[in-house]
Amino acid sequence: MATFGVRSADAAQGPPVGGCPASFEPGLVPVEVVLAGAGLSEPDPSMDPNGDGYTCLKILHTGSGTRATWHDNVTPL
Numbered sequence: 001m002a003t004f005g006v007r008s009a010d011a012a013q014g015p016p017v018g019g020c021p022a023s024f025e026p027g028l029v030p031v032e033v034v035l036a037g038a039g040l041s042e043p044d045p046s047m048d049p050n051g052d053g054y055t056c057l058k059i060l061h062t063g064s065g066t067r068a069t070w071h072d073n074v075t076p077l
Contacts, residue, residue: 018073020056028073029057037068048072 020027031043031053047055049072060067 016054017050017052024056024058
């Protein structure tokens with residue numbers, strides 16, 4: 001079983017480790033942006049397994065409302 005380190009929402013950020021797929025808009029954002037938008041106090045492990053403080057965010061406008069999805073920025077720049 002893998003264990004992922006998750007940064008605290010108030011931890012210092014360094015430079016991003018990777019980039020995002022082109023289809024993700026707004027794209028690379030600090031994890032804190034996702035936390036604030038989702039009303040969460042701590043990040044989900046899937047938001048930032050590489051520990052750089054950034055994640056790829058995609059906002060989806062559907063017929064039943066606005067949704068968001070994320071995946072960590074592991075795509076090389």
